[in-house]
Amino acid sequence: MSEPSARRYSGRSVEEWKAARRERLLDAALELFGTEGYPATSVERLCALAKVSTRHFYHEFQNKEAVLLAVHAQVIEVAVRSTGEALVATADAPVQERIVAAVDGYLRTVMADLRRARISFVEVVGASPAVEEQRIAFRELLISSVVGVGEVAVARNELTDKDFRFLGLCFIGAVNTVVYDWMLTDPRPPEQQVQTALRELAVSLMLS
Amino acid sequence: MSEPSARRYSGRSVEEWKAARRERLLDAALELFGTEGYPATSVERLCALAKVSTRHFYHEFQNKEAVLLAVHAQVIEVAVRSTGEALVATADAPVQERIVAAVDGYLRTVMADLRRARISFVEVVGASPAVEEQRIAFRELLISSVVGVGEVAVARNELTDKDFRFLGLCFIGAVNTVVYDWMLTDPRPPEQQVQTALRELAVSLMLS
DNA sequence: ACCAAGTGAAAAGCGGGCTTTTCACTTGGA
DNA sequence: TCCAAGTGAAAAGCCCGCTTTTCACTTGGT
Numbered sequence: 429m430s431e432p433s434a435r436r437y438s439g440r441s442v443e444e445w446k447a448a449r450r451e452r453l454l455d456a457a458l459e460l461f462g463t464e465g466y467p468a469t470s471v472e473r474l475c476a477l478a479k480v481s482t483r484h485f486y487h488e489f490q491n492k493e494a495v496l497l498a499v500h501a502q503v504i505e506v507a508v509r510s511t512g513e514a515l516v517a518t519a520d521a522p523v524q525e526r527i528v529a530a531v532d533g534y535l536r537t538v539m540a541d542l543r544r545a546r547i548s549f550v551e552v553v554g555a556s557p558a559v560e561e562q563r564i565a566f567r568e569l570l571i572s573s574v575v576g577v578g579e580v581a582v583a584r585n586e587l588t589d590k591d592f593r594f595l596g597l598c599f600i601g602a603v604n605t606v607v608y609d610w611m612l613t614d615p616r617p618p619e620q621q622v623q624t625a626l627r628e629l630a631v632s633l634m635l636s
Numbered sequence: 637m638s639e640p641s642a643r644r645y646s647g648r649s650v651e652e653w654k655a656a657r658r659e660r661l662l663d664a665a666l667e668l669f670g671t672e673g674y675p676a677t678s679v680e681r682l683c684a685l686a687k688v689s690t691r692h693f694y695h696e697f698q699n700k701e702a703v704l705l706a707v708h709a710q711v712i713e714v715a716v717r718s719t720g721e722a723l724v725a726t727a728d729a730p731v732q733e734r735i736v737a738a739v740d741g742y743l744r745t746v747m748a749d750l751r752r753a754r755i756s757f758v759e760v761v762g763a764s765p766a767v768e769e770q771r772i773a774f775r776e777l778l779i780s781s782v783v784g785v786g787e788v789a790v791a792r793n794e795l796t797d798k799d800f801r802f803l804g805l806c807f808i809g810a811v812n813t814v815v816y817d818w819m820l821t822d823p824r825p826p827e828q829q830v831q832t833a834l835r836e837l838a839v840s841l842m843l844s
Numbered sequence: 845a846c847c848a849a850g851t852g853a854a855a856a857g858c859g860g861g862c863t864t865t866t867c868a869c870t871t872g873g874a
Numbered sequence: 875t876c877c878a879a880g881t882g883a884a885a886a887g888c889c890c891g892c893t894t895t896t897c898a899c900t901t902g903g904t
Contacts, residue, residue, distance in 0.1 A: 442850075445851085465762060471893085480852090481853060482854095482892090483851090483895085484852080485893095486894075492891095550762040553758060553761050554759065554761070591833070594814070598837060599810075601809040601810040601813025602805070604809055605805055605806070605808060605809025606802070606805050606806060609805055625799070632844055650879085653880080678860085678861060679861075679862060679863085680861075680862090689882050689883060690863075690884095691864085691882080691883090693863095700861095700862075
């Protein structure tokens with residue numbers, strides 16, 4: 429059995445070098461995919477911005493698509509966490525309050541960084557089967573949250589039963605379109621305005 | 637001044653040959669862009685399916701992007717016509733009836749051919765600046781219809797004033813997402829079900 | 845001092861798609 | 875009959891991006 433080499437290069441272990449390169453690549457990908465777009469970004473530019481050689485790039489990722497998947501996964505992760513926390517924190521609150529908390533949590537993370545929004549709403553759409561799969565899976569996760577909130581509220585007699593999956597789908601579509609439209613508007617209105625409008629939309633959809 | 641040559645080849649004039657090639661190319665583009673996707677379709681395959689030589693392809697279109705723009709314009713045209721007609725036909729009817737007519741008109745055209753739906757909702761998203769511009773312009777046209785219907789109804793005291801532009805944006809986003817989701821569902825539910833649900837959504841959004 | 849492992853930079857291979865050009869053939873007016 | 879214009883098929887040029895490999899250098903354990 430060979431010991432893991434404890435050798436260090438310029439003070440960092442091999443694993444630390446690897447991790448640092450990976451992080452720089454993900455940062456660069458967020459920047460380039462999020463501003464110029466996935467197809468418009470070449471591996472070469474990605475590596476140049478990340479200060480990583482193409483050799484190391486292919487040690488770290490199987491190909492360019494894998495980077496998009498990884499960046500998208502990062503974006504998703506933040507969103508899932510913030511909405512999940514909002515729902516847990518309001519588990520015993522009235523529906524309306526839970527909806528507002530969840531929508532606010534989601535919108536804050538996605539609107540805080542326009543690059544994330546662009547990746548979520550534009551770049552991953554139809555990019556490739558694998559990316560599409562991840563995008564749909566994430567959407568389904570969000571929808572299941574909506575359904576969950578709805579069913580709990582129905583059980584509590586807070587609202588009548590409906591097709592919550594459909595409503596979730598509609599709301600997600602509305603969010604995508606509205607937020608992307610907001611991004612492109614010049615001058616960009618205050619984000620709070622968009623958040624308020626979408627919050628009210630969510631409430632009125634659920635209470636219909 | 638030179639006369640336009642009246643020469644005919646195999647019974648067709650030069651212009652007829654040109655027009656026929658163009659139409660075959662647009663048909664092939666609808667098929668390939670609508671099933672395999674725009675990036676996945678090469679000019680070569682396009683020409684092969686259309687039975688047009690690449691030489692003639694570049695006589696007819698400046699490049700591949702121009703074909704996407706043209707196909708998208710065709711798709712748009714049908715949608716604009718059917719919704720416009722629905723609104724004109726119901727100009728004096730109560731709002732709710734106008735909304736239902738417009739939504740039905742739009743959905744029928746877009747859901748009748750899955751290839752059109754895919755091009756409208758997936759392929760043109762972020763494809764290129766020119767395509768994006770055309771897509772946004774069309775969306776703005778639809779939104780102005782929504783705003784128009786809303787303002788007329790307000791003037792008639794049928795409903796209270798609201799941010800109809802925002803509601804239109806939300807509804808379009810919902811339609812995109814719901815219809816694309818319906819497309820991917822297997823087995824695909826009856827389209828009437830989707831149409832009914834979206835119709836009711838439109839009404840409840842406008843009347844809120 | 846040695847050298848295995850690691851490093852960044854650069855170059856070369858490779859394929860594929862877009863676009864232009866060439867080719868041989870057909871058409872039908874002059 | 876001649877030939878300008880048009881036709882489809884094929885090929886070649888071209889570029890660019892993805893991916894792999896080579897290169898010379900550095901690091902630090904032995």
